[in-house]
Amino acid sequence: MPELPEVENIVRILRPKVVGKEILAVKAFDPKLQSLPQSLGVPAKVFELVRKGKYIVFDLGERKLVLHLRMSGHLFWTPSLLEIPKHTRLSLRFSDGALLFVDPRRLGTAEVVEEFAEPLGPDALGDLSFLNKALQQSRAPIKLWLLDQRNIAGLGNIYACEALFLAGIDPRRPASSLTKGEVAQLKEAIHRVLREALEAMGTTLRDEAYRTPEGESGDYEPRVYGREGLPCLRCGTPIVRIELGGRGTYFCPRCQH
């Protein structure tokens, strides 16, 4: 569910609540996470809270707690543990509140490691000049290339579609077929979409979908994602949905070539 802007917002909101504080107790509600309280060990001071691609990393000094929300994960901040919402998988108690990892589909992950070592490409919010050369080396459809976190970290299904729409590029095009001008457009489009979404506090498509740790929904409104059959905001042509790599892919057949 969450992509870079949503994860970044979550981290920004949580940072003042947890950095410099101690995790006083950990409880796992999912058998998959049974060993986590043991490996985490309490009390554990949180030195830093950082986003790496779509991962959320709690720097505990000698070790890191690494969370990934995948499709349906949420992090909620709550003043008390008296009421545990349905689908809560993990709770981290602090002196003045608690953090709940809630994940209906249970696809999310939480693990304690010595060092964060996921193979991630450069962050999508950072310098994108590497795209010029990198894209030349792959014949994969550009949208799938953008979704591969080893290439570029942070984009997901919504913002990959949105960026390609803004750049006027057909998602099926081989990455290596993009001209220099198109790559320039794409770089700009990626940054624009992510900044817009960040400012809007992310995208909340359905009621049960993304929320900030304080329960707020995001205001970003996709231009093409989820708009099959609706008129393109630029030319009025109905937006088309196709499947690419098994994922729904939306684009304007007239604006994107």
Added chain:
DNA sequence: TCATCCCTGTGG
């Protein structure tokens, strides 16, 4: 480079 799987829920 695919399909398949991991899971559960919702909406048509």
Added chain:
DNA sequence: CCACAGGGATGA
């Protein structure tokens, strides 16, 4: 009932 879901690992 079936289709679909904002992610990613895996094995053919």
